[in-house]
Amino acid sequence: MQIKDVLLAPGCGAFFYDDQAAIRSGRIQDGFMYVGAPITPGFTSIRVPASSLSIGLVLTDDAVVWGDMMNVQYSGAGGRDPLFDTNKISDLASRVVAPRLLDVDASRFRDSCTKVLESVEHRRLPLAVEYGVSQALLRAAAHLQRKTMAEIICTEFGLLLPTRRVPIYCQSGDAREINVDKMILKGVDVLPHGLINSRQKFGAAGQTFMEFVKWVATRTRKIGRPGYHPVLHFDVYGWIGQEIGLEPQLIADFICGVADTVPGYTLNIESPADFGSTQAQIENYAQIVSILDNRDSSARIVVDERCNTLEDIRLFAEAKATHLVQIKTPDVGSIADTARAVLICKENKVGAYVGGSCTETDLSAQASVHVSVATQADMMLAKPGMGVDEAFSIVGNEQNRLLAMLNRRRDQNENVGLKHGVACRTLLRGSLS
Structure with missing residues (x-):
């Protein structure tokens, strides 16, 4: 072999x-x-x-x-x-x-x-x-x-060669303010993650978090290029549920309140609460999603915790228990299952975000880009690491190189098809004469 x-x-x-x-x-x-x-x-x-x-x-x-x-x-x-x-x-x-x-x-x-x-x-x-x-x-x-x-992914899963660039999402780590500025100056599509992983960063009743959200939106308008309008995405590591309470209505009310402070922006809230098990997460997240949808809120729920494997992703997508699934690549396992996960999300009209972790490497990040682009995911994580520059360079450059190669391949295929068509017409005219 x-x-x-x-x-x-x-x-x-x-x-x-x-x-x-x-x-x-x-x-x-x-x-x-x-x-x-x-x-x-x-x-x-x-x-x-x-x-x-x-x-x-x-x-x-x-x-x-x-x-x-x-x-x-x-x-x-x-x-x-x-x-x-x-x-x-x-x-x-x-x-x-x-x-x-x-x-x-x-x-x-x-x-x-x-x-x-x-x-x-x-x-x-x-x-x-x-x-x-x-x-x-x-x-x-x-x-x-x-x-x-x-x-390879396109061939094995019966997909057309992709043409669309996949939006890139950067994460700030603890150096929030400096890294937010970097993201804005580089025109990142989705930002900033924020690493809201402690009570200190979330604040009493979420006040510290809300102030940070407003600051990010204000900073985007202040130093961003004309017309720059990113999606705002914050990972709160379950702290809304821990601080506000594990009641879907209260969580939805809080999220709507945050969205109201940044009108005109799409607001992604990742991991608003941890309800302790996959089944409990599905049931309660489905209620939060329903409340936000009924209010026509600009906020979207992103699931991470308790949604690890391909089967977990299928259950969340089919139950409409999220607006967007983080397909956390090392937790999903085989990268073939990452491709399957994106396609499951698309079948169920749920957003697919090919994520992963800051603990990854340049090689795993580059492979993730190919799967993301092939399946035309809704967004993908700039990784590895917690710095903006390196991860954005690795993922962004790999995507641009890939799209250039795919465009060339598409042109070659079209030229071959055109020549084949001419040859067929010539043969047909010969047989008729």
């Missing part, structure tokens, strides 16, 4: 793994550190440098294609896989995954993913493994077929 060897290389994610439970409990920040003991199992401190593991597939022509495995920033929270352990993942990849990779047709992306990522003793492989291995297999299929990764 086309894969003759498998390489493993330890690496660094672009940010840190954070103990969300400890941060929510009120741990104090000391510079970049959090003070106190961790709560979530697996964490030795509240903030841990993100690790990753690269898997390289050595093909028969000696080309090596790579994919990167890692978990998300808030590992072990909201039903997610536990903290990434490089040694355990490396051992599993060597024992289980590598032998499977040597026995597949790597030119067939979906088939090879299905075979390589089969369960072990009725247990699904860690989602980080699915994510990294599927990236490598997507690159292998693209290399073997001399196509872009996006074209």
Whole structure:
């Protein structure tokens, strides 16, 4: 077969793994550190440098294609896989995954993913493994077929070559004001995330958060170019529910109040509350969505927590329990499932946001761009890391390069079709004469 060897290389994610439970409990920040003991199992401190593991597939022509495995920033929270352990993942990849990779047709992306990522003793492989291995297999299929990764996705899922640019969403991290200015000056489509992950940042009754929302809108008008009008997107990590209460009506009232302070803007509110389980999240989010829709509010709900796997995404989309799904790529697992997730959202007329985590790498970010563009997602995250410049450059440049290649491919196909049509007409005239 086309894969003759498998390489493993330890690496660094672009940010840190954070103990969300400890941060929510009120741990104090000391510079970049959090003070106190961790709560979530697996964490030795509240903030841990993100690790990753690269898997390289050595093909028969000696080309090596790579994919990167890692978990998300808030590992072990909201039903997610536990903290990434490089040694355990490396051992599993060597024992289980590598032998499977040597026995597949790597030119067939979906088939090879299905075979390589089969369960072990009725247990699904860690989602980080699915994510990294599927990236490598997507690159292998693209290399073997001399196509872009996006074209492989289009072929395998029966999609037309895309033409539309996917809007890019940047996240600010804790350096909110400086990074908001960077986003505005660079004309980012969707901003700023805000990292509203503590009571201090949300404020009593949400007052601090509301002031920040108004400041972002004001700053956009003040320093943005003429006509610049981004979508405002804030991740509140469940703090509306924690501070206002877990009552859908109260949460919807609060969100409408925030939207009223920034008239004329589309306002995305991600993770307004955590109701404790996927089913409870679906039921209560559906009520919030219904209330906002009935009021014709400019605010939209974005689901993240409790909506991790492909099946979770299907349940939320079918129940209309969100306006927009964050398809958190490392939590979904196989990147083929990210493509499926976007298509499920589209089938159910729910927005699809191909997200991910600041803990990712340049390789996983670039692969995500190809899936986002191929499936024509509604927006995609600038990643990895918490800085604006690097992530926006990696994702934005990859998208522009990809669209240039796809435009050329489309022109080539049209020229081939035109020549074929001329040849057919010539042959037809010859047969008639």
